[in-house]
Amino acid sequence: MKAGRKFGKSQAKQQFPRLSEPLSTSNSSTPTAKPTALSVTQLNNQVKQTLEGQFRNIWVAGEITDIARPHSGHVYLTLKDQKSQVRGVIWRSAAERLRFDLQDGQSVLCQGDVDVYGARGTYQLVIRRVELRGVGDLQHALRQLQQKLQAEGLFDPARKRPLPRFPRRIGLVTSPTSAAVHDFLEVAQRRWPDLNVLIIPTKVQGAEAAGEIVAGIDAAHRIDPPLDVLVVARGGGSVEDLWCFNDERVVRAIAASKIPLVSAIGHEIDVTLSDLASDRRALTPSEAGELVVRSRADLSAELTKLADDLRVRIFQKHANQQAQLEQLSRRPAFTRPFDRITQQALWFDEAEMRFNRGIQQVVTKMRQQLASAAELLDAVGPLKVLARGYSVTQTADSGKLVQSIDQLEVGQSIQTVLADGKVRSTVDAIVGSDDRP
Known part of the structure; x- marks a missing residue:
């Protein structure tokens, strides 16, 4: 692997001449020699010539982050290691020749030239060739932590809770000066003006951010009266900016929250372990406001629609009942109510006559049998004897x-x-x- 050359002090003096003497602020009338000064453009041009001449066709090892692919077809990215980073670009012609898709977290070897943008005094690496080395250290550690927490069930969908439909008190864990606060509050106040939003200030970037976020979540649980829902939010940023939301302490605090929790971290393409552990993920802080806060106008329209539907159903029910009532009123039982009574009276009369005839027939038969028995008894009785x-x-x-x-x-x-x-x-x-x- 080739490395860039360093230039010494003597070479630096040749490339970047110093002022011979400091500027004089004396009011003395003694004439002094004026120093030779470089304009900013001259300085940047000399830097450009030096760097571009010294760092050509070099190999740089690093981890890819912040990939951007505009419609032009060029690829913009950042190469980083544990201490530093440098911007890089792959022009469209070179990007079309890549044998694999570039992704954040890949550890690569990049071959190219240093290019200085004189108008801004910045430089970048123009990459012509990329070789894959494997997964970067940070991404490797992230995947290991994700597998560990997933095995413990912290990302299990079954443990996620629904958000309250009508929250009255909302906690917002974020930096109070961030754009996330403005975006969330703008949406929340527009959707429900009387909402009570309590901002719990924390850092959302840097070495101390993870500890402050955990403390903020813990403080949210001690607020009285209790909060209905909790939002952990941060605007967009690089992978490094959002890395505190992959911290194990933060992820566990989010998973252990007793309050339904929404994560709104970064932009749509940014997914952190905190997003996986939360009850609901919002793509942006603005979307978090839409998820957590119901629109009063939408609710009013929904209630109006329900009222209209209720009136329609009541009218239909009334119409159906009226039709059934009219149908019933046309039945013989209502048009000729005594027909049934007359029929029943006739039936009872006939039954009574059949009963009387039956009784008479039985009595006659029994009398005949009794007479026959009496005659027989008289014939064999002692008086006859x-x-x-x-x-x-x-x-x-x-x-x-x-x-x-x-x-x-x-x-x-x-x-x-x-x-x-x-x-x-x-x-x-x-x-x-x-x-x-």
Whole structure:
């Protein structure tokens, strides 16, 4: 790998002549020699000639960040290491020959020339060739942290909570002088003028930013009355500017927030680990205002529409009920209400007559059966037997039927029942069947 050459002090003196003497501020009349001065343009031109002449066809190793691809087809980027950075450009003709897509975080070797823009006194690396070395150290560490936190479930969609529909108190964790504050408040106040927004000031860039953001989130949970929703916001910036929102402490604080939290960090293309851990990600602070704060005008229009829909439904319901009522009123039960009663009366009359006929038939049949039974009973009854010359003997005292001579004694009183009366007599003798001649 080729490296750029350094130039020494003697060479610097040749390229950049010094003023021979300092400017005099004395009021003395003694004439002094005027120094030889370079104009800014002369200085920049000499720097341009020196740098462009010394740093040609060099190789520079670094990590890509802040890629921009305008419609011109050129590619603008920044090469950085852990301490420094330099701007670079790949003209369209060279960009079309690249064998892979350039992405933020790639570690690359770039071959090209140093180019000085004299009008501004700035320089950049004009890149003609790019070779991929692998993922940069920062991106590698970021991916490792992302995998670790994802395994712990900090990015799980199931743990994300819905935002309140009508928040009254909103906390905004950001730099109070940032554009994010202006963008968020402008949208929030326009959508709901009476909203209470509490700004929790923190740094959002630099080495101390992560600790302040964590402290700001913690302070938001101690505010009384409590906040309905919390927004962590920052405007756009480079990957380095937004790096504090990839800090593990910040990500864990966002994931542990008891208050529904919206992240609004950077622009649409910027995605940090804080975005993944938040309950809702907004592409910009302005969109955060739209997500968190409902539009009063939209709500009023929605309520008006609901009221209109309700009136239409009530009218339709009334019309349907009226039609059903008219349909019911045309039924025979309402047009001829006594028809049913008359039919039921006729049915009861017929049922009564059928019942009476049935009862009469039963009674007649039973009378016939009873008469037949009486005739049969009379035919076999004791009176008929007596009428044929038979008699019945009973004891005189108890009227017990005498069926055997063993029931009688000599001198006992008995009575004989004949067909036309009774005869009382006394037993003179008892003659058994064995005693008959």
